[in-house]
Amino acid sequence: MATAIQSQGVVTAARRRSVGRLALATLGWTVLIAFALIEILPFAFTVANSFKCLPAVQSYPRALIPVPPFGVSCVSEEGAPLPARAVSTPTTFNPTLQGYEEIFDAKLPRWFANTTFFAVVITVLRLVFDSMAGYALARIRFPGNRLLFYSILGTMMVPPVVLLIPRFIILKHLAMLNTYQGLIVPLAVDAFGIFLMKQFFESVPGEIEEAAMVDGASRFTMFLRVVLPMATPALTALAIFSFQGTWNDFLMPLIILSGKSDLWTLPLGLSFLRGAYGETLRWHAFLAGSVLTTLPLALIFFYFQRYFVEGISYSGLKG
Amino acid sequence: MRKVHFLTLAALLALVVSGAGAAFARQTTSLVLMGWSSSPEENNALNRQVEAFMEAYPDIEVEVNLVPDYDTTIQAAFASGDPPDVFYVDSSKLPDWAEAGVLDVGTEKIEDPDGFYQSLVEVFTYNGEFYCPPKDFSTMTLQYNKDMFDAAGLDYPTADWTWDDLRAAAEALTGTNDQGQTVLGLVTPPNFERWLPFLYQAGGSVLNEDWTEVTLDSDEAREALEFYVGLVRDGFAGPPSAVDAGWGGEAFGEGRVAMAMEGNWVITFLLNGYPDLNWGVTELPAHPSGGEATMAFTVCYGVAADSDNQDAAWTLANYLTSEEGARMVAEEGFGVMPPRVALADAWLAARGEEFKPFIDVAEVAHKWQFPVGFGDVIDTFNAGLQLAFEGQALPEDVIFETAAAAEEVLSR
Numbered sequence: 235m236a237t238a239i240q241s242q243g244v245v246t247a248a249r250r251r252s253v254g255r256l257a258l259a260t261l262g263w264t265v266l267i268a269f270a271l272i273e274i275l276p277f278a279f280t281v282a283n284s285f286k287c288l289p290a291v292q293s294y295p296r297a298l299i300p301v302p303p304f305g306v307s308c309v310s311e312e313g314a315p316l317p318a319r320a321v322s323t324p325t326t327f328n329p330t331l332q333g334y335e336e337i338f339d340a341k342l343p344r345w346f347a348n349t350t351f352f353a354v355v356i357t358v359l360r361l362v363f364d365s366m367a368g369y370a371l372a373r374i375r376f377p378g379n380r381l382l383f384y385s386i387l388g389t390m391m392v393p394p395v396v397l398l399i400p401r402f403i404i405l406k407h408l409a410m411l412n413t414y415q416g417l418i419v420p421l422a423v424d425a426f427g428i429f430l431m432k433q434f435f436e437s438v439p440g441e442i443e444e445a446a447m448v449d450g451a452s453r454f455t456m457f458l459r460v461v462l463p464m465a466t467p468a469l470t471a472l473a474i475f476s477f478q479g480t481w482n483d484f485l486m487p488l489i490i491l492s493g494k495s496d497l498w499t500l501p502l503g504l505s506f507l508r509g510a511y512g513e514t515l516r517w518h519a520f521l522a523g524s525v526l527t528t529l530p531l532a533l534i535f536f537y538f539q540r541y542f543v544e545g546i547s548y549s550g551l552k553g
Numbered sequence: 554m555r556k557v558h559f560l561t562l563a564a565l566l567a568l569v570v571s572g573a574g575a576a577f578a579r580q581t582t583s584l585v586l587m588g589w590s591s592s593p594e595e596n597n598a599l600n601r602q603v604e605a606f607m608e609a610y611p612d613i614e615v616e617v618n619l620v621p622d623y624d625t626t627i628q629a630a631f632a633s634g635d636p637p638d639v640f641y642v643d644s645s646k647l648p649d650w651a652e653a654g655v656l657d658v659g660t661e662k663i664e665d666p667d668g669f670y671q672s673l674v675e676v677f678t679y680n681g682e683f684y685c686p687p688k689d690f691s692t693m694t695l696q697y698n699k700d701m702f703d704a705a706g707l708d709y710p711t712a713d714w715t716w717d718d719l720r721a722a723a724e725a726l727t728g729t730n731d732q733g734q735t736v737l738g739l740v741t742p743p744n745f746e747r748w749l750p751f752l753y754q755a756g757g758s759v760l761n762e763d764w765t766e767v768t769l770d771s772d773e774a775r776e777a778l779e780f781y782v783g784l785v786r787d788g789f790a791g792p793p794s795a796v797d798a799g800w801g802g803e804a805f806g807e808g809r810v811a812m813a814m815e816g817n818w819v820i821t822f823l824l825n826g827y828p829d830l831n832w833g834v835t836e837l838p839a840h841p842s843g844g845e846a847t848m849a850f851t852v853c854y855g856v857a858a859d860s861d862n863q864d865a866a867w868t869l870a871n872y873l874t875s876e877e878g879a880r881m882v883a884e885e886g887f888g889v890m891p892p893r894v895a896l897a898d899a900w901l902a903a904r905g906e907e908f909k910p911f912i913d914v915a916e917v918a919h920k921w922q923f924p925v926g927f928g929d930v931i932d933t934f935n936a937g938l939q940l941a942f943e944g945q946a947l948p949e950d951v952i953f954e955t956a957a958a959a960e961e962v963l964s965r
Contacts, residue, residue, distance in 0.1 A: 292826040294797070294807055317829035340593070399632045406633050489629050492620040493585075505621035506590055514592040514821055514888070 280528075284521035285329040286322065291517040293318035301326040308332045333518030334526075337507070342523060344496060345503040350530075352417060352487075352499060353480040359422040360476045361469055367423065368431025369457055373443070383432065390425045394485070402489050412493040417486065427472050434468035435461065470541045481531055500527040582865045583614040587630070587637035589623035591889075592821065598882045605881065606872050613865045631655050634859060638866040642685055642855040644676045644922050650855070651679045652925055657856040657863060658682045664871045668893045676920040677853045686874035687892035689882070690851035691817035692918050693750060694910045695719075695838065699831040701726055701736075701811040710812070712910070714838040716754075716780055719812075723789035726811035739790040740801040740810040741781060743938045745931045746848055746921060747801075747814060750837050751777040753846030753919050759959065764924050767963060770956040778948035782941045792942060806830060816850055817888040817911055820904070834910045849918035851892075890915075926962045933958040 282298045283291045287308035290297070306328040309315055321328045370376075371383050401420060402411070410416035438461060446456045462469075484501040491497045498506070504523050508515055586603065590596050596619055603615045618637060620626045630636045631653070642650060650656050660683045666674055673687040697710050705725050710718070723738025730736050741747065752759070757773030760766065784790035790810075798804035805813035806827040813819070814837060823830055839845045854870040856863060872878045876895055883891035886903025890912060897912050923930070937951035 289826050289828060292803070292806065315825055315828045317827070319829070336593075399629060402629050403633050406635060485625075488620075488622055488625060492622075492626045493618055495619075498621075502621050506619070508621075509590050509592060514818065516592075516825075 277528075280521050280524055282327070284333050284518060284525045285331070286327050286518055287316060287318075287330050287332060288516060288518050289315060289318040290322040290327050291521070293322065295324050297322050297325050297327045299326045300329045302328070304329050306330050330518075333516075333520075333522035336516065336519040337523045337526070340503070340507060340519070341495060341498075342500075342503060342526065345498050345500050346526065348497060349481060349499040349501075351414075353477050355418055356421050356480045357473050357476045359418070360424060360427050361473060363423040364427030364472060365431045365462060365465065365469065366457070367428045368433075369435050369461060371428065372432045372435035373440075374453075386425045386428055390429070398485065398489055405490060410490075412491055412497060414497065416490045417497075420490075421480065421486065424476070427476065430472055431465070431468055434465055438464060470538075474538065474541060477534070478531060581612050581614050582862045583616065584639060584862060584865055584869055585616050585618055585637040586639045586869065587618045587620060587623075587627060588641040590619045590621075592887070594885065595882075595887050595889075598885050598887070602873055602878055602881050606869060606878065609872070610865075610868060613868065615869060636857040636859055638857055638860040638862055639854050639870050640857065641688065642677075642853045644849075644851045644853075644920060647677060647679055647684060647853075647922060649925050651682075651684055655855075655858055656684050657858045657860070657866075659684050659686065659856065659867070659870075662856075662867045662871075664875065668876065668895060669874075670892065670894060670915050672849060672915060672918050672920070673851055673892055676849065676851055676922060685853035685855040686870055688852045688854050688874060689879075689887075689889035689892055690849050690915070690918075691889055692849050692911050692914045693747075693814055693816045693847045694834050694836060694914060696805055696813045696815060696819060696823075697833050697835070698805065698808065698811045699833055701808075705811075709833055710835045710838070712836040712913070714835070715841045716751075716838055717841060719838040720780075720784060720789065723784060723812065724787070727789045730808065734809065735796060736808070737789065737791050737796060737804075737810045739784060739812045739814075740793055740796070740798075740804045741785055741790045741814075741942075742801050743792045743935055743942060745934045745938075748778065748781050748934075748938065749919065750814070750847050751781055751840075754837070754840040754844040756840070756842075756844050759923070760963075765963070767956050767959040769959060770952060774952045775949050778938075778941070778952055782938070782948050785942045786944060792939075805832070816848075817890060820888045820908060834908055836910050836914050845914075845917045847914045847918050848921055849915065850921050924962060926965060927959070930955060930958045930962055 278298060279296065282300070283296065285300065286297075287306070289308075306321055307316075308321070308330055321330070367386075371379060371386075405411050405416050405420070410419070442460060442464075443456055446460045451459065482501060483499070484505065487499045487502050488505075491499070492502065495503075495506070500523070504520065504527060507520050507523055588599070599619075600617055603617050607613065607615060623641070627636070627640060636655065642656070647656075663683055663686045666683060666686075669687055670690070673690055674683060677684050677687060695710055695714075699709065702709055702722075707722055707725055710722065719739070726736070726738040728736050749759075752774055755773040755777040757771050757777060758768045761768050785792075793800050793804045796804045796807070796809035798807060798809060801810075801813045801815050802819040802822050804810045805815070805819070806823055808830070823832065836845070837847050854873055856866045856870055860866045874892060876893055879891045879893055879896055880899055883896040883899040884903050886900060886905075891897070891900050901909060901912065934951065934955040937946055937954055940946035941948055941951050
């Protein structure tokens with residue numbers, strides 16, 4: 235009898251505990267879902283509005299639900315723009331490709347190709363040079379090693395804006411303004427990457443290299459065959475940061491490339507489409523451009539999600 | 554065989570010589586024209602203008618360079634000592650750039666200066682020198698929603714309106730719409746440039762003629778600000794944010810205000826974004842004593858002091874602003890208006906007669922231009938005005954503090 239009562243008490247307590255846990259979980263999920271919605275809403279807004287006609291983008295409230303007919307035209311048969319109510323209601327809208335057509339007329343494919351080219355080339359160069367410099371600073375004893383390292387570190391403390399005009403003038407004297415190499419060369423090596431790689435190489439036990447040296451490997455073979463393969467986490471982090479940073483960079487391309495629209499990157503092109511005054515902004519085209527600028531990075535992020543998180547936790551820094 | 558060789562060689566030589574001769578005969582000068590982009594249509598019109606120029610002057614080659622983030626780009630170009638030969642100069646930037654010596658003086662070089670609106674010539678005259686020929690301009694007028702006026706049984710605003718008419722109409726038009734949202738009679742952005750017409754209409758001024766003295770602390774200024782703030786405090790008007798809008802044109806387009814005071818930029822915005830809006834334009838109301846005024850916003854073609862090809866650069870700047878050159882843009886009928894009086898009809902024919910008030914007010918338009926460093930003064934005023942709208946500051950205090958900030962800038 236006593237045991238029965240006792241076990242009943244245990245069951246009640248367990249049930250109470252599981253009810254409590256359920257309530258806590260529900261609360262947690264609710265909070266998480268709420269925040270997720272807040273985070274997702276701007277993206278949903280961008281995507282939805284990029285498929286609208288201009289009057290529909292501007293009309294309030296901004297509808298988020300697409301309904302057929304799809305691919306409507308934004309102008310009447312006489313060529314006059316259609317009012318918002320002709321292609322949308324307060325909650326629904328008829329999608330159009332107008333914005334995407336406009337942006338494709340505005341050299342967007344070219345800017346897309348440029349951005350990809352810059353991001354890939356700069357990332358590859360950084361992986362090569364940063365890892366070599368980082369290795370040399372971590373492993374090779376040469377006079378001025380520490381001084382060199384601290385001067386490289388020191389350049390990280392200088393706000394990039396300060397370097398803007400000097401960099402511009404140097405590139406001008408080298409006749410590298412408005413050229414591909416003008417953007418690539420100054421960004422081919424970066425202090426943060428060297429720092430990251432040096433810190434990593436210092437954490438690699440020296441015995442491994444000694445073993446390789448005993449086997450008769452040269453310094454370079456050892457670096458290439460033994461050390462570098464072990465540095466994958468650091469290299470991935472570096473690749474992600476530099477790709478993302480180059481893709482989104484605005485100021486540097488602006489100063490170096492703004493003279494030639496054939497060389498522009500996506501952020502420059504978008505800023506150009508925005509125009510000098512917001513009033514004449516063609517929102518639908520601008521948002522279509524934003525979608526196409528964000529999409530590749532978003533896809534890369536989903537694909538490499540695990541590495542992103544690892545990379546951030548590894549470097550202890552956000553890119 | 555050898556003969557053939559000789560002949561080929563001779564032919565080649567002749568080709569090279571004639572080619573070189575042609576190259577010597579046509580010594581070309583290349584110019585860079587830098588500006589910003591307002592809309593794809595305007596950019597295309599500029600390109601057509603430049604093509605026509607190159608046809609008329611085959612020895613000058615022009616590269617049109619429209620850039621994003623113009624201010625940063627041109628600043629870097631100035632700093633490098635290799636600026637574009639011809640570039641856009643916003644009226645507000647002229648004092649800065651003239652002081653910095655980056656602009657070549659155009660007094661002797663600008664052709665037919667009498668054909669421009671004299672108010673625009675004045676805008677680009679600094680220390681007695683006419684710096685650059687105006688490219689185009691915008692003025693501020695009153696826009697009104699015809700349907701709302703009809704519904705309220707009111708007559709449409711006219712050029713004869715005074716402040717009292719504006720206030721009475723704003724009061725009558727304030728209410729709620731079908732969705733239960735507040736509708737205001739007038740949108741009053743909390744910005745210096747929106748209030749300045751009222752100051753000038755009342756007969757006041759910010760600085761004296763030669764910018765040596767602050768004249769803002771006056772009864773006229775207090776009257777003008779009390780009127781502007783009074784509309785808001787009494788509930789007939791409000792800033793765009795009061796009706797969930799980002800700026801006056803949006804509030805007007807959404808039908809949340811019955812009247813707005815915007816410039817030419819509102820034309821394209823409303824026609825493209827709100828095609829079914831039934832609206833009209835008239836001049837800003839006058840002070841009860843009859844004082845009329847508005848603001849003009851304008852841009853000119855500056856020629857770089859450092860340009861290696863100044864003669865060619867002036868030829869280009871003059872062509873683009875000549876009657877012939879500017880007509881090409883005027884006939885497209887964009888929001889902005891041509892700088893020459895003679896082209897007003899061409900613009901109206903393309904844009905529509907109903908937009909005539911924008912041109913009519915050109916002669917009473919004041920320039921949007923202040924001494925170097927005046928940004929702080931404008932910030933002081935805008936912050937004060939916002940507080941005054943909320944009832945947390947008195948208009949007279951806002952005037953006093955703005956005048957004090959202006960004194961400080963002048964004494965530097």
